[in-house]
Amino acid sequence: MNNIVLFEPEIPQNTGNIMRTCVATNTKLHLIKPLGFVLDDAHLKRSGVNYIDKLDYEVYENFSEFKKKNPGIYYYFTRYGKKPHTSFDYSNKNNDHLYFIFGKESTGIPKAILKEDLDHCMRIPMTSNVRALNVSNSVAIVIYEVLRQQNYNDLLRIEPHKGADYLEK
DSSP states (O other), X not given: OEEEEEESOOOHHHHHHHHHHHXXXXXXXXXXXXXXXXXXXXXXXXXXXXXXXXXXEEEESSHHHHHHHOOSEEEEEOTTOSEEXXXXXXXXXXXXXXXXXXXXXXXXXXXXXXXXXGGGEEEOOOOTTOSOOOHHHHHHHHHHHHHHHTTTTTOOSSOTTTOTTTTTO
């Protein structure tokens, strides 16, 4: 099972975009407090989350609680990582729980957490002209690479509402 983990997210619009991506990809979302916003229907609707009823998510008081409840393989995304996100095998032949952890927008994942598992710290390659990509863009890039390696699991390959032959009509 694929899981996106947001460590202390600060910007509701980013989290809203990530929630939509998680619904679109059948990915569970884990939110680690403190959150930089209120997690209620009114705030989420303003962040563009129309699919909250279809979202599988859980909120944790801190990283320790998250780790206790979620055994599996952890991957950390940080601008300090030395391996590209494409350098890992996410095919998940063993059916492990895979956790893709992204830090808060202002400071990322604390160094103390990253140092515990340097082999699983990675970055999305980019130029030196920017410090980092937007976290919601990063999540989308990563989860679709994971899904590509897993042959997109049970995701639809055709548009379900207008039909497979819409362009041909």
